[in-house]
Amino acid sequence: MTAPRVPGQRAIIDRRELAERIAALADEKGGEARPQVVEALRGALDRARAELARRLAEKPSAGHDCAAGHAFLIDQLLRVIHDYVTGYVYPAANRTSGERLAILAVGGYGRAEMAPHSDVDIAFITPTRRAPWCEQVIEAMLYLLWDLGLKVGHSSRTVSDTMRHAREDLTIRTALLEGRLVWGDGALYEELRERFWKEVAKGSERDFLTRKLAERSQRHKRMGDSRYVVEPNVKDGKGGLRDLQTLYWIGKYMHRVETASQLVDVGLFTRSEYRSFRRAEGFLLAVRCHMHVITGRAEDRLTFDLQREVAAAMNFAERPGKSAVERFMQYYFMQAKRVGTLTGIFLAHIDDEFARTTTRSGFFAGWTQRPRKLKGYMVEGGRIRAPGDDWFADDPVRLIEIFQLAEAEGLEIHPQTLRQIDRDAKHIDGSVRSDTRANALFLDLLAGRNDPETALRWMNEAGVFGRFVPDFGRVNAQMQFDMYHHYTVDEHTIRAIGLLSQIERGLLENDHPRATREIHKVGSRRALYVAVLLHDIAKGRGGDHSVLGAEVAQNLCPRMGLDERETDLVAWLVLHHLLMSSTAQKRDLTDPKTIEDFVGEVRNLDRLRNLAILTAVDIRAVGPGVWNSWKGQLLGELYDASAERLRLGHKEKGRKQRVGVKKDAVRALLGDRATLVDEVGAKLGDAYWIAEPEDIIARNLVQYAEARAIEDRLSIHCEVDEERGATLVSVIAPDHPGLFYRMAGGIHLSGANIIDARIHTAASGYAIDNFLVQDQHGGPFREDGQIARLKKGIRDALAGTGSLVPKLAARPLAHSRAKAFHVAPRVDFDNSASNRFTVIEVTARDRPALLNRLAHALYEANLIVQSAHITAYGESAADTFYVTDLIGSKVTAPERLAEIEARLLEAASDRRQEQLEKS
Structure with a gap:
């Protein structure tokens, strides 16, 4: 394999000029020249990277050029380093036959596809083991590469050892598949290639295919098993570069092609499909190169913050209804989708090849399943296919029909037919879209009784769904x-x-x-x-x-x-x-x-x-x-x-009846402690009885009675509520202004998220507050340590131990990536949503202590919070509060609402968060 030609090579790195400068340094300083040699190499590397970054900025979609340019750069550095080490550090005038060395680029480097900070994967091949000169040269070369800050993946083996390891290890076999001679002994490299195809690859094609596909499936599961995850991994994710590389590896292993373009020659791709292959590969390579340039490191996950920067670097502009980053990501996913389509076609053809070459034995020898006809289509081996090349062009409604039949009959679509569909989808025009039969077929598919999801995904991948x-x-x-x-x-x-x-x-x-x-x-x-x-x-x-x-x-x-x-x-x-x-x-x-x-x-x-x-x-x-x-x-x-x-057309029961029914239900739950309903429940108003579910009321009454019996002025009870998927935290404490915001802060400091809160005050002057909390993964707090931390956080907050605000601001948010988004704070008032309360909804970027700060702002505005409902939508939070003023009335005066809004917007602003973090 040879590296692709890179334009303007000397503007990237002039190997001859660099070699001459290093030779002059070695001649002048002898054994003490190493620091200056490293400095010369580093200077060449930095200038080359800057030149390649400049070219990428000039042509931001030229992924192939950028990747090939970086591979060329490493090639030249390796050659200069090899010649310096063998000429000046460990010169050997008359080398023996065992003192030979071939330097191979393997993996992505071998394919000449390198992003700016990709690993440099090298295989050093020697004729024999333990050749001292070879070992010295390899070690000296590696130290120079490491001094340049390059991340080097390397191996040093004889040809025979390499063959043995390749047979045993799929990763080594794959890396060697793309081995390319960079410098050194050409005869040794040719021996390796010949033995690899003869001793390792021959006869193991099916095994390689099976293991590569299993490896691919495991990788997809690790990465989310969808090519449409919103923070995709450009290299290893589904629909990413690794999927395209897997096609090339399989094609090369089976047909010994040297370049991806030769996949057309062996019939695995049409020319049109190969152009799609190159277009998707070039775009993904460009995205990866931009990510490396922007971050200054080997970064392959296209995170939210990077998406904006890469979109700008690749000159995506805003359009009505769509931001630049959304347009960029839409194009990204279109390419990832194309990779999926190519993968399906490619692998199905490989499967067909194996099916044709597999010989049946035993009882089934000579037997083949007879194809059957289904509405003009041929069905064989669980796959439906078009009977001729003009099938869809003759009647484009069939482009809908075939997916409906596949869903209804539980069939797959033959790869050759998928190719036809992909090619002929352009025939879906206004007349097809208005065709009664086509629409009836589509509706049958959409509401299919078997598996409409899979058939619709095929239809989408083939480009038919969006056209119809x-x-x-x-x-x-x-x-x-x-x-x-x-x-x-x-x-x-x-x-x-x-x-x-x-x-x-x-x-x-x-x-x-x-x-x-x-x-x-x-x-x-x-x-x-x-x-x-x-x-x-x-x-x-x-x-x-x-x-x-x-x-x-x-x-x-x-x-x-x-x-x-x-x-x-x-x-x-x-x-x-x-x-x-x-x-x-x-x-x-x-x-x-x-x-x-x-x-x-x-x-x-x-x-x-x-x-x-x-x-x-x-x-x-x-x-x-x-x-x-x-x-x-x-x-x-x-x-x-x-x-x-x-059903009833009205409320089944009035207020008094509802409270009475609920009290009876709580008595039944309490059993021999049913008297608590009258003893303790009498201290609680109708609003409490209507607001709380029966099971939580029963727990509250028992907790209140036990807390008062031991004169506990602060009682905290935590219990996992499996039905609600959260931990119920019930707090009984003397009521006082600011109680809610302090409890909210203490709960957050313990690492919990509040998802619901109800605040009540008994006639005795004690508050009975119920919180439902979850951990950062949306599950209940279960462990004893978690519960203890939760109780301590609330106690410390109510006791005023330390200052809440700095601690809360310093606590990292579970989704620190939220900083990549701007969510403008917004406050909405609704005085019609409740007969008794003013409903306030605050939307803001989620961040540490948001609920605490909003609750504190409401406290400072002299409002009483009766209940709070917390909803998270990724980076944003929507917190809803049911409030009254200090005399229990709704808040309606416009100037009062404006004052409350100003306080809440200040509490929810990013600027306020930054001030708290600095303090």
């Missing part, structure tokens, strides 16, 4: 630049459809029992599937995607064959798809007005069922760990309360 539904094509590979959404919009949508299908098939009953039960009662299952498809269809258009998406639904649903009633339902679901999650997570569900307002918008049970199911799959499809039992609990409470109201 252009609005979906607009969100294809579109990322959402935040820390909440884990996937691109199209991937999120397809995952949500898959989750809906799994719920309908009863596969997620443990996590979603209510949705599993209610999905079979919806008026139109196909309308629900279309609503899931369209719920985020209008993202990136520069307006409210719910409103714009409802407009898309009104136009698209009739085209798909939905009637007027179904169309109205889909449009309503898209318009309000965030209503249920927002209400459940940000509002007090024990406040009757919350349920009244929600039911007033929903209006009927069928809408409620559809919305509840859509909400569940939407949240769960955001990413791993986003759905949890606490969210399930909140949505369940909202659903049950709303369903009751819709």
Whole structure:
């Protein structure tokens, strides 16, 4: 293998001039020349890197040129270093046959694909073991390379040892596959190559393929198993450079091709596919090179902060509705998607090759499965294929039909047919999109009974989905630049459809029992599937995607064959798809007005069922760990309360009746301690009894009685609540101003996140406050050490031990990457959401002690917090407070609201956080 030609080589590094300068130094200073030699080499390296960085800035998408330029630079340095060491450090006038050395570039360096700070992978090949001269030369070369700050991966072996290790170790075998002679003994290198193909590669092709694919699968799992994760690893992630390299390795191992372009000659790629290969590879290499230049180190993870800088470096500009970074990442994901398509086609062809060359033996010798026909298609070995090359061009509706058949029959699509689909997708035009049969087939696929997710993903990868539904094509590979959404919009949508299908098939009953039960009662299952498809269809258009998406639904649903009633339902679901999650997570569900307002918008049970199911799959499809039992609990409470109201048409019971019923339920839970309901419960007003669930009231009453019996002025009880997926922290203490903000600070200092809080004051003057808290991973605090830390944090905070504010500001946020985002603080007041309280919602960038600072601002504004509901959306937080003034009234005066808003904005600002961190 030879390195690609690099233009303007001498402007990068002039090897002859550098060698002459080093020779002059060696002649002048002899054995003391080493420091000056290192300095000369370092100067050449720095100037070359600067020149290559300049070229990259000038041509920011020239990934191949940049990578080849860095490989060329290392080649020249290695040659100069070798000649200096063998000529001046360890000169050998008459070398023996054992004193020969070949220097090979292996791995990415061998392929001449190096980012600015890539490892330098070298294999030193010698004829025999323990040749002293060779060992001295290798050691001296390595020390010089290390002195230059290069990260060197190296091996030193004989040809025979190399063959033995290559047979045993897949990594070594892969590295050698790309071995390239940089300098030294050419005959030794040729011997190595010949023996590698003869002794290692021959006959082991299937083994290499199997192990490489297993290695690839394990790598994908480590990296998130999706090419659409929002902080992708450019090198090792799914759809990254390593996937393209894997194709080349397999192709080279099986067909002994020297360059990727020869994959066309052996039939593994068409010329068009190879151009896609080169385009994707060049772009990914350019992105990786920019990341190395920007960070000054070997960085392969495209983090949020880097995304902005790389987008700017690659000259991506802002467009209406889309920022520069979103446009850059959309293009990135389009390339990653193309890598996935190429991988599928390539591997299926390899599989076909093996199938053709595998000889059956025993009972099945000479037997082959007979193909069958399915609506004109051929089906063989579980794969469906087109019967001819013009099949789709003759009737483009078949481009939809084949995916519908694959889903309905549980078939894969033949790789040759996938190639045809990819080529002929351009035939999908307005006439196909308006074709009644095409739309009926698409709807059958979308609401398929088997596995619509997989078939839709194939359709998307093949470029058919976006052409048939252009609005979906607009969100294809579109990322959402935040820390909440884990996937691109199209991937999120397809995952949500898959989750809906799994719920309908009863596969997620443990996590979603209510949705599993209610999905079979919806008026139109196909309308629900279309609503899931369209719920985020209008993202990136520069307006409210719910409103714009409802407009898309009104136009698209009739085209798909939905009637007027179904169309109205889909449009309503898209318009309000965030209503249920927002209400459940940000509002007090024990406040009757919350349920009244929600039911007033929903209006009927069928809408409620559809919305509840859509909400569940939407949240769960955001990413791993986003759905949890606490969210399930909140949505369940909202659903049950709303369903009751819709069925009865009114509140089942008045205030006194509701309190009476709840007291009876608590008595039943307390058993022989039921008298506590009258003894302790009498000190608590109706608001407490309505706000708290029966099980928490029972715990509070027992805790209050026991705390008063031992005259404990501060009682803290922590208990894991499995049903809510959190730890319940109940604090009983003498009420005083500022109690809530101090407790919030103490809880945060212990490492816990508050997800819900209710604050009550008994007639005795004691506060009974209930918090639900989780750890940084969204789970309950379980360990004894965690619980002890939680209690100590609250006690210290209430006792005033030390200053809370500096400690809280110094505590690192679990998501320090949030600093890559700007979230403008916002304060919203709502005096219609509750009959008794003013509801204040504060949205801000999540950071240490945000809740504590907001609670302190409310305290300084002379407000009483009755309940707090905390919701995190990646880098941003939405904290909702139900408050009254000091006499228990709502806050309505405009000047008073303006004062409160100013205090909260100051507490939530990034500037305030910076001041606290400095102090």
